[in-house]
Amino acid sequence: MVKIVKKLLSLKELKRCTFSVHPNAKPAFDFFFNHTHLFCRSRLNTSTLHVLNQNQTFYGIKKQEDEIALFSGYEFIGFDLANIDVTQHNVIILPSLTDEEITLQAWIATLRVVLTSAPTEHLEKFRRALNDSVPSYCIRHLFEQKSITQKVWSEINAVSRDTLAKQNQKMNKTKEPQISIFERLENEYAG
Template structure:
């Protein structure tokens, strides 16, 4: 049985969504990341967060907090293919208990919409909040490599994320990102700098 609600969707207009019942979730034999969202999943796992690891998860009621985890997925046969919600710190593909969180199903969603929703979830819950500014050079490179120009146009209002635009978003100078890229592109032998020099460079980027 699936409960049907009619609420606003990420895309233009409105369409019904389905919240999976416990019975429907228990019928899923496998839980995977949807193929069209997998590169987004890998992108999230490669990000460096300012707040990552600051709170010990075993000291909070993780089971209770997981109730607030909302996953978007597509059910194909006995497989549940997740395409959004995996950006949460509480999500672990190896240990997730579907009956403890809310799963929104849309079996009619297209592959292109799945990729867009995956990126929307990431930029909403990660990109605009707590990504570390120490590796903006890596972030800049990955976004331009992984985000399709049509999706970038919808999210950033431009087809390409420039260094200048990312600097404005992060509240940093364009030179700070350029310096990070310069260090990134240096040969290994040129990266042996003293702790004092590292501290000096870090201060200059503020």
């Protein structure tokens, strides 16, 4: 196995660098922030968020001398790149990763959190969202198959496959267009 050399940025380096989310990590970043979690961030005050997120570790690569593109570390409830003081956190730079490796690391970081906060009443919907959003090579790397099946998902979440099937049926029913009795009669007797 190849040893990956990591570099922890010094306080001096942190102060002069600008930070962004790496483009290959953006889909995982968006997925994390666009899906419902079991917690409600808006109910936590600023000081609570600050305490919960102290000493967070970010991972990134250097795009330019003073520009860091993050691909991991953003997956915590108080992440706000515009308002975070990176000098209060650890930033680890990996010198050479391919775009595919960055994507994989971003999804691993995201899934580490979202898999433990999937809303029970929407497990099937969440499984489908994962299959639609996560690149298949990432799913294959993590689950050793091309997609997350109901069988695997039920085992991970300690629910029966029947529960997922019922959620699936409920989702499909809500997608069917509802036609009122008046519209049905009108269609039936329209000449």
